[in-house]
Amino acid sequence: MQLFVDTAKLSEIREAMGWGVVDGVTTNPSLLRAAMEEEKSESLEAHVREVCRLAGRGRPVSLEVMGLKAEEMVGEAKILYRKFNPVARNVVIKIPVCTYTGEGRLEEGLRALKELSRLRIPTNATLVMTPEQALLAAKAGARYVSPFAGRIDDLVRSRLGIPFGKHDYFDFGFLREVAGIRLEGAVERRQEGPGGLYQDGELRALADPGVNDGIVSGVELVRSTVKILRHYRFKTKVIASSLRHPRQVREVAEAGADVATVPFSVLKGMLRHPKTEEGVRLFSQDAEKAGYRELFG
8 A cells, every 4th residue: 555645744745755655745725825834935836846846756746726617627737737747747636526515516526537537637536525426536537536534534423423633533343333232222122024123213323323324434435435446447546535543544554545645643653652662762771781882883
């Protein structure tokens, strides 16, 4: 599995690339705004050029469009690709899979993805919240699809009234276990036949604990997306996105994601463990006592 760093901060990209394990960068307008404010960049264009340069040739950099209509998105994509791809031949254009906000047309994102595929401009279908959206984006020719795992975790927890912080791990396995126990108990208390049980709203709610059309977590969203695209042999790669905890990275890797894109803080968290730190301290102390330095003289 590849790892992308989800940031527009030049300092973080520079350090992450120095680790030798990062394969690309994802950005969005919010990340660019925050990075420019923190790093006091005066020119957005110069900042984006430096992001592409620091990522390096062959390491994809996702840059997002601003428009909401297909023609606007295609036009903006051409400009971004023309301006920034020559820096390191690594630009991928992020297109929202659906730009509908209560008005307008539903399919603008798909139309933009299809046209950019025809033009051979690589795309990353972003804001994917369902496997169905991912399937449509893949059929439209997206090179990548980005299911937003963290935002689905937020949605499920909010609907269930579970308090959480942005970087809290969501133990969806425990939620499924609890829901299964409650469902089994509820079925045992009923006297109806299968037809009556099927129509029981309480039982059906227990069978879908995430209140999200059968997808109980972001990791399950990624797993389902991977399963569908692999089954039909799409070339589209799955970028597990909106990851906020190191354990999520493990779980999307187990689910078969092609890429995990993570904030730099999560990348650092993947390295840390108290027993590793303890072991380093003890080995260092013992090496000093054993006179190890003589070996390197």
